[in-house]
Amino acid sequence: MKWGFLDRAIPDRKLPQNNRFYLHAPSAGQRDPTMVWGTEIDADALHSYLRERNRNGRVVITAAHAVMRATALALVEFPEMNVRLVGRRIWAFRAVNVRLAFAHRRNNDIDVLIVQDANTKSLEQIATEVWQRLLEAGRGEGRRERYLTGMRRIPGFWLRQMFRIYFLLDRHFRLPVVGNLDKARAGAATVNDLSFPGAPPMRWYKPSRFPDPSDSLHLTLGPMDSKVVARGEHFASVNVMPLIVRGDHRLTDAHQVGRFVAAVRNLLNHPERLDAAVPSPTTASASSESSAGVPRDRAVAAHQ
Amino acid sequence: MTPDRHQLEADLLEFVRARGERHAAVTSLTDLIESGLLDSLLLVDLILHIEESCGLRFESDDINPSNFRNMSAIVNLVLGQLSVPRR
Numbered sequence: 223m224k225w226g227f228l229d230r231a232i233p234d235r236k237l238p239q240n241n242r243f244y245l246h247a248p249s250a251g252q253r254d255p256t257m258v259w260g261t262e263i264d265a266d267a268l269h270s271y272l273r274e275r276n277r278n279g280r281v282v283i284t285a286a287h288a289v290m291r292a293t294a295l296a297l298v299e300f301p302e303m304n305v306r307l308v309g310r311r312i313w314a315f316r317a318v319n320v321r322l323a324f325a326h327r328r329n330n331d332i333d334v335l336i337v338q339d340a341n342t343k344s345l346e347q348i349a350t351e352v353w354q355r356l357l358e359a360g361r362g363e364g365r366r367e368r369y370l371t372g373m374r375r376i377p378g379f380w381l382r383q384m385f386r387i388y389f390l391l392d393r394h395f396r397l398p399v400v401g402n403l404d405k406a407r408a409g410a411a412t413v414n415d416l417s418f419p420g421a422p423p424m425r426w427y428k429p430s431r432f433p434d435p436s437d438s439l440h441l442t443l444g445p446m447d448s449k450v451v452a453r454g455e456h457f458a459s460v461n462v463m464p465l466i467v468r469g470d471h472r473l474t475d476a477h478q479v480g481r482f483v484a485a486v487r488n489l490l491n492h493p494e495r496l497d498a499a500v501p502s503p504t505t506a507s508a509s510s511e512s513s514a515g516v517p518r519d520r521a522v523a524a525h526q
Numbered sequence: 527m528t529p530d531r532h533q534l535e536a537d538l539l540e541f542v543r544a545r546g547e548r549h550a551a552v553t554s555l556t557d558l559i560e561s562g563l564l565d566s567l568l569l570v571d572l573i574l575h576i577e578e579s580c581g582l583r584f585e586s587d588d589i590n591p592s593n594f595r596n597m598s599a600i601v602n603l604v605l606g607q608l609s610v611p612r613r
Contacts, residue, residue, distance in 0.1 A: 269562070276559050276591040284566050327570055354586040356566070360574045419548055419565055 226408040231311040244472040255471035263490040265446045265461040271493035286415035287349045290320045292489035294340035309394045319409030327360045336406045407436040414442045421445035429468040440468040554597040
């Protein structure tokens with residue numbers, strides 16, 4: 223059993239008033255807290271970096287691993303984004319855990335894996351964990367696969383009743399992480415890599431919202447596309463990849479989302495910064511209490 | 527019985543080429559990683575295909591760029607694993 227949040231919720235009086243409108247407005251007000259910010263990253267820089275790393279590396283590293291690491295580092299820089307709703311209270315996650323949506327090859331399905339303490343892990347460590355999980359899923363091995371196999375057998379009617387009870391409890395109570403399935407929900411951010419070969423150009427994309435209040439932030443990387451840009455008096459063809467980020471106005475605002483997206487974008491445009499020193503586990507656990515899960519300007523309030 | 531190298535290579539090339547138009551011209555020396563042809567989906571599918579057809583088991587440590595650089599390297603990896611006595 224594991225408690226994923228810091229000990230106290232962020233006091234309501236400390237929340238920005240604009241966010242409180244979204245948080246406390248009745249459903250009849252037809253509020254829509256979803257915000258989507260789309261931008262582009264320098265695909266040439268990222269792919270050049272990945273090619274270099276994959277020339278002599280110990281494990282194959284992909285763009286998805288880079289986005290996961292960038293997300294983790296950005297969540298350390300903006301810990302106020304590493305939160306989720308429980309009822310109408312906002313709780314900060316204890317650790318910087320990042321999820322990845324992946325194609326479950328065995329079941330022709332989509333599943334989610336989670337890399338815990340992603341801010342303390344190098345790109346190689348993240349990649350190794352991700353490959354391990356992908357292979358387990360493909361083979362149908364591991365505890366999570368047994369749970370998922372069991373769930374697939376449940377008739378739709380009973381599945382709905384289970385979801386009703388489970389998500390009712392999850393929405394209103396600060397639940398511990400007890401099972402392999404809800405372990406994957408112990409993080410605020412989900413990464414989705416849609417830059418697969420053959421994908422059409424992504425001009426726009428709205429990440430869906432999984433019926434899971436943990437899904438506070440969603441980052442989608444789209445396929446590479448070329449565009450012509452003006453550089454002084456000349457034109458040049460550059461390769462870019464769209465980066466689409468979904469946020470929740472009950473938890474944050476557009477300005478904050480923009481700053482977070484800028485941080486992720488900056489890291490992906492200068493991917494050598496992804497190799498920032500990986501703190502030791504003792505350093506990471508000490509800092510996670512003060513920065514990763516607690517908003518900087520609310521740190522004092524959260525611990526009072 | 528250890529499969530014939532040429533047979534194994536032909537099988538794996540066929541598997542990769544069947545992926546689509548972009549993969550149709552893959553040869554045994556095509557750099558799969560530099561060219562971007564070996565994405566995560568294909569890599570996992572390829573590993574699972576090899577595991578199933580050759581009775582092997584790969585770990586995440588095996589997913590090394592040098593092992594999957596090109597088809598020739600992949601075949602070397604498979605034959606190397608097959609030559610290791612199993613309990």
